[in-house]
Amino acid sequence: MKILSYILSPIFAFVFYALLIIFHPMQWLGLKLFGYKGHKFVVDYMNWVLMKSLLFLLIPVKIENNYDLPEDTTLIFVANHQGMFDIPPIIWKFRKHHPKFVSKVELGKGIPSISFNLRHGGAALINRKDSKQAIAELTAFAKKINTNKWSAVIFPEGTRSRNGQPKEFAVNGLKVLTKYNKEGFVVPLTINNSWKVFKYGKFPLGIGSTISIKTHEPIKIDSLPFDELFAKTETIITKSIL
Secondary structure (H helix, E strand, O other): OHHHHHHHHHHHHHHHHHHHHHHHHHHHHHHHHHHHHHHHHHHHHHHHHHHHHHHHHOOOEEEEOOOOOOOOOOEEEEEOOOOHHHHHHHHHHOHHHOEEEEEEHHHHOOOOOHHHHHHHOOOEEEOOOOHHHHHHHHHHHHHHHHHHOOEEEEOOOOOOOOOOOOOOOOOHHHHHHHHOOOOOEEEEEEEEOHHHHHOOOOOOOOOOOOEEEEEOOOEEHHHOOHHHHHHHHHHHHHHOOO
16 A cells, blocks of 8 residues: 555645646636635635545545534634645535634745635734734634634644644634634534545655544534633544544
8 A cells, every 4th residue: 555655645746736836826816806705716616626636645535514504603613633634625615604714824925825825815824933923813813704704713733633643722712713703603623534644754645544524513602601612622523533
């Protein structure tokens, strides 16, 4: 299997980065000609294509959602984090809820398509070394998603797990987001197997393991005190990690 990964990895890498380069000017055109809706349309389908590109590594993506997620309100998707391939399926599957990511500021420049989307698509770019900036950025972001009835995606572990084992969830990001969106819902997500893409490191890439994302029952934000909401969310997510 590892021998096959040496063959498939360069093919996937070429396709993946070619797609990022192709979609970069398409995003720019969508934004300039049609504004937010045009940009979002391009981003949604870019992430569908990026998700499908994993098939070059023999990796399908399975998304399980047995709930009718509330509409016309803010959803805060909270997930464990296993790698960069956690993101395209979330953007595509939940596109009608306008998911916006809380991301580290370093990703806001230098990466075709991805950086452009983070800067212009409504994400929060957090400087982990500057707590004052991080809180101010999160506060503005929380108010913005509330005003626009968008949704947020946050990975409370902060950094991805390299072996699938969950790290302790940090409290501050979710606390700020829920403070300004009390009428909304937290939607826990459990991600499995995306860490296996990089189980050998950057090269070769792991192949053949299905990435799965499980949606759990939404929790009304104002139904619980924050500490209970946070603990419940973390427990629900981590219990379903394989």
